Amino acid sequence: MTSKEIRSQFLNFFKEKGHKIVPSAPMVIKDDPTLMFTNAGMNQFKEFFLGNSVAKNPRAVDSQKCLRVSGKHNDLEEVGKDTYHHTMFEMLGNWSFGDYFKKEAIEWAWELLTEVLKIDKDCLYVSVFEGSKDADKLDLDTEAFDLWKAIVPEDRIILGNKKDNFWEMGDQGPCGPCSEIHVDIRSAEEKAKVPGASLVNADHPQVVEIWNLVFMQYNRKADGSLEPLPARHVDTGMGFERLCMVMQGVQSNYDTDVFKPIIREIETITHSKYGKDEEIDIAIRVIADHIRAVSFSIADGQLPSNTGAGYVIRRILRRAVRYGFTFLNTKEPFMYRLVNVLTEDMGEAFPELKEQRQLIENVIKEEEYSFLKTLEQGLVLLDQVILNVKGKEVDGRKAFELYDTYGFPIDLTALILSEKGLTLDEKGFELAMQEQKNRSKSASEISKDDWEVLSSDLEQEFVGYDMLETNVKLVKYRKVTSKKAGEQYQLVFNLTPFYPEGGGQVGDKGYLEMPNGDVVYILDTKKENNEIIHFTKNLPADLNGTFRAVVDKKQRERTQANHTATHLLHQALREVLGKHVEQKGSAVHSKYLRFDFSHFSKVTPEELREVENFVNARIAGQLPFEEQRNIPVEKALEEGAMALFGEKYGDTVRTVRFGRSIELCGGTHVKNTGDIWHFKIKSEGAVASGIRRIEAITSDAVKDFYAENDRVLLDIKGLLNNAQDPVKAVSTLQEENAKLKKEVEALLKDKAKNLKIELKNELQEVNGVQFLAKKIDLDAAGIKDLSFEMGQNQDNLFLLFATEQNGKALLSCYISKELVGAKDLNAGTIVRELGKFIQGGGGGQPFFATAGGKKPEGIDEALAKAKDYIK
Incomplete structure (x- = not known):
């Protein structure tokens, strides 16, 4: 049975049981501050488990794209080393939101595995939560145990501890016992030697968990205590790749048709063979796994970068590239x-994947080129570290600096050191790594109290499209403390005019006005698990009172002007550059807008002017705002609304139209494009291969921009003696400057030529070395040119030149290459040591290096010391 058939059978089985097949949510999460990536099938349904929303369909089934490379679920370093861990994987799941519970979940799971998919019952084991003796004081899950006992022999039921058989969403929130189903695919001979039950949860590659049935029936509070949930849910997750391994009768996930086509292509490209050498096999598994994770992430809108989720994707890609570099000899992007x-x-x-294939290829190729350059630079830097090592061990902190600052992989460092007969101070590296992790963890640590619920009516309404102020009542609140923001409160109201951050648009700010006139300022507004949360520093004095919620009108108007401008900009780019342009990200603030889009080349100044004119023509046209709320998504798309890749849309959506620009959008907008006043592009540049970024301003920011330009122009005219044509005056100055520069260069060349003749006569022979240490009046570039010119006409040359410029000292050391080898001299080492006399440091190549310092008075001592190296 092929993987496609297996996926289809799973979905159709539960469809026949009354479940609605729902599409996979994007792997990159954009509206949940607690997660970067979807790491379990339940993520897109959190709002139902938390009770923030009621599911329209109480039963659902899907195949969810998941990524586990950060936080609690981090399998990255295991991937490739074994045959069953992955970064990106598919999780098959069936869900009950307050509908069926343990009986149906257990019986249907067994029916699917043994009757539909025909997996041998004797290969399967199940586990049940045994209870806990800690503060929870939970008993054995007898309900699940009795249900399983009616299906399988009791010796195949394993009692599992809290770690293995009690599932929790996090430190707080819905949780409950779970039953895992494990499969033993060992040979009959191996099964006869060791019972399968003893290998369950023992990290055996052929005795693996295949399906986890989670029974959510408790809520974990901030103090660690449990309380029953008002509605009980079922959340199951089955590893698709592992199921394919079982169904296709192979011993590894990588031997299934999920991975085999990719592995064959890796073999072809790298001229390697899978299954012959363990190191090569690990490298191929790493690459086969990681290309999936990176490709799906880019398709869902996450580009590699240096921060957040983008950093994680870059790290995954670089891990694959270095495995290819080290073990498959791939020195070019592949x-x-x-x-x-x-x-x-x-x-x-x-x-x-089909829609975004070209973009995925472009981004990955560019990232590979960039990292291979980093590896080359790292090799040079590592050579310098090795040159300065004392003894046989390299300082772990130096290795960490290479890893942290330059991205040079630590395992590659260790490999190169071992080839040179050196060892790595692993403890020092781990200590430096842990210190950095502690700093990062301390900066991001956050603690949350339990929600204090003031009203049983938790339904919340957003009224911010139609009004900027209204009377509200507090439904619930909690205290949140972090090192970055200090102590804050999160408030949820029965209704709110505050727009929560989303779709690139920042959250509203404003205030709550009390009946007595006091105010509490709203510092930010965000959305989490379908709830709009307001951030404040203080709680209202009367928690049960009625407050006047007021949005900052000026900020909202500026922000929505920028948001509408992004829609017009999107339309303009598609008209001017072509229909291949697609939005890849946006940031809409009150002061500016940022728009990322797919395009294969730099946008020319002429094209930018055309885009700018297009947008301003729509502003001048005073196009009215038209919207449709709660329209079926299919109807919206039929009407031409643009949907964005990586966004998850519900059954009903909101469309926003200005003239011929129509998009699916939940943000706030001006009532008429004339309210934007004017649009001005400030910059355009590359974000990644095939991705460009435009930053622009509108409204008051444009007025300020032109006012500042007027002021600068007046200042420039003043410096040019109020020239009538300042452009012509600056051009004349540039021509004069270029002419003078050429004259200075010619004079310096004559000076250096005369100086070379003079210095050649000053060379001294010391132990067969032509030696000179002298202070001269040239800049750094002139000294370097002089040194190499003298070296072309003189063998066995050792030069140390010093100069003083702008109150600082510079030492330059040149050593003929034959001396570097014959006398074991190294210019880089020498200038670092002599640099101490000028209170500085430096480095370079063994034949030429420089050092700068802040103590010119030490130059004479440094020059005097130079002769010691050749005596």
């Missing part, structure tokens, strides 16, 4: 060539 095979194999189930 991973982007795997995207086509992946798309052919999985594009039917996940069409976003």
Whole structure:
């Protein structure tokens, strides 16, 4: 049975049981501050488990794209080393939101595995929560135990501890016992030697968990205590790749048709063979796994970067590149060539791969080029570290600096050191790494109290499209403390005019006015698990009172002017550059807007002017705002509304139209494009290969921009003696400057030529070395040119030149290459040591290096010391 058939059978089985097949949510999460990536199938349903929303369909089934590379669920370093861990994987799941519970979940799971998929019952084991003796004082899950006992022999039921058989969303929130189903795919001979029950949860590669049935029936509070949930839910997750391994009768996930096409392509590209050498096998598994994670992330809108989720994606990609570099001898980009095979194999189930294939290839290829350059730079820097090592061990903190600052992989450092007969101070490296982690953890640590619920009516209404102030009542609140923001409170109201951060638009600010005139300021507004949360420093004095919620009108008006401008900009780019342009991200603030889009080349100044004129023509046209709320998503798309990749849309959506610009959007907008006043592009540049970024301003910010330009122009005219044509006056100055610069260069060349003749006569022979240490009046570039010119005409040369410029000292050391080898001299080492006399440091190549310092008075001592190196 193929992987496609297995996925289809799972979905159809539960469809026949009354479940609605729902599409996979994007793997990159955009509206949940507690998660970067979807790491479990339940993530997109959190609002139902938390009771913030009621599911329209109480039963659901899906195949969810997941990524586990950060936080609690981090399998990254295991991937490739074994055959069953992955970064990106599919999780097959069936869900009950307050509908069926343990009986149906257990019986249907067994029916699917043994009767539909025909997995041998004797290969399966199940586990049940045994209870806990800690503060929870939970008993054995007898309900699940009795249900299983009616299906399988009791010796195949394993009692599991809290770690393995009690599932929790986090430190707080819904949780409950779970039953895992494990499969033993060992040979009959191996099974006869060791019972399968003893290998369950023992990290055996052929005795693995295949399905986890979670029974959510408790809520974990901030103090650690449990309380029953008002409605009980079922949340199951089955590893698709592991199921394929079982169904296809192989011993590894990587031997299934999920991975085999990619592995064959890796073999072809790298001229390697899978299954012959363990190191090569690990490298191929790493690459085969990681290309999926990176490709799906880019398709869902997350580009590699230096922060947040983008940093995680870059780290995954670089891990794959270095495995190829180290073990498969790939010195050129190659991973982007795997995207086509992946798309052919999985594009039917996940069409976003087909739609975004070209972009995925471009981004990966550019990232590979960049990292391979980093590896080259790292090798040079590592050589310098090795040159300065004392003894046989390299300082772990130096290795960490290479890793942290330059991205040079630590395992590659260790490999190169071992080849040179050196060892790595691993404890020092781990200590430096832990110190950094502690700093990062301390900066981001946050503690949350339990919600204090004031009203049983938790339904919340957003009224911010139609009004900027209204009377509200507090429904619940909690205290949140973090090192970054200090102590804050999060408030939820029965209704709110405050727009929560989303769709690139920042959250509203404003205040709550009390009946007595006191105010509490709203510092930010965000959305979490379908609830609009308001951030304040203080609680209202009367928690049960009625307050006047007032949005900062000026900030909202500026922000929505920028948001409407992004829609017009999107339309303009597609008209001017072509229909291939798609939005890849946006940031809408009150002071500016940022818009990322797909495009294959730099936007020319002429094209930018055309885009700017297009937008301003729509502003001048005073196009009215038209919207449709709660329209079926299919109808919206039929009407031409643009949907964005990586966004999750519900059954009903909101469309926003200005003339011929129509998009699916939940943000706030001006009532008429004339309210924007004017649009001005401030910058355009590359974000990644195939991705460009425009930053622009509107409204008051444009007025300020032009006022500042007027002021600068007046200042420039003043410096040019109020020239009537300042452009012509500056051009004349540039021509004069260029002419004078050439004259100075010619004079310096003559000076250096005369100086070279003079210095040649001053050379002294010391132990067969032509030696000179002298202070001269040239800049750094002139000294370097002089040194190399003298070296072309003189063998066995050792030069140390010093100069003083702008109150600082510079030492330059040149050593003929034959001396570097014959006398074990190193210019880099020498200038670092002599640099101490000028209170500075430096480095360079063994034959030429420089050091700068802040103590010119030490130059004479440094020059005097130079002769010691050749005596």
